Amino acid sequence: MKTPLTARDLMTPDVVTVPPETPVIAVARLLAERGISAVPVLGAKGEVLGVVTEADLIRRLAGEEDKPMSWFASLFSNPAELAERYARTHGATAADIMTTSVVTVGEDDTAAHIAHVMEERGIRRVLVVSEGRLRGIVSRADLLRALVAPPPAEEAMSDERIRRAVLAAMQKEPWADSFYTLVDVKDGIVTFHGFMRDAGVNRGLRVLAEGIPGVKGVKDETQPMPMYLFAGT
CATH class of the missing domain: 3.30.1340.30 (Histidine-containing Protein; Chain: A;)
Structure with a gap:
């Protein structure tokens, strides 16, 4: 029986990436010009630090109209969470606003596994990582190729x-x-x-x-x- 499609078969290998110090405005321009919805952020050694998505940029833009919290409301808030939100809504670089909890898969993970991960996490894409290095990215559109691929040859079964x-x-x-x-x-x-x-x-x-x-x-x-x-x- 034909081997099922894997991340290696489906992924886009030539991924546009940015370093963590990239200005937010430059990231937004990159997504708009390339027609992409996310860009991985890589460290100096090529390791994945995070990913900046359209949602991160929209959150950054919306933060410009955040109102100061009242003194009473601040008594019941979590300082760490407030500081994190402030950094992500007022940050000037990719490192400030990126999502750090990145979902990754291996090159040999099947299309079915990747689809399960996307559905379970409610995400549109996963990064393909091997030996700590980014190898590619698989989006929902890439997964559709697995659905329309020719069915595997069937063995004769009694x-x-x-x-x-x-x-x-x-x-x-x-x-x-x-x-x-x-x-x-x-x-x-x-x-x-x-x-x-x-x-x-x-x-x-x-x-x-x-x-x-x-x-x-x-x-x-x-x-x-x-x-x-x-x-x-």
């Missing part, structure tokens, strides 16, 4: 191997009614028999079966689960 693979996948999912749902495979067509809890489970099992290599189609011949069986679930 119906019994497909059936076992479907059952194994069902046992990993807590929502799958593997006890009441039977699986049959003939000529690559997966057929579900027995009882089904609801339409949501039905849809989930169809998608699960379609994801098994060698499956050519899925049929549902299940019946709604009787009430007396619901009582035992």
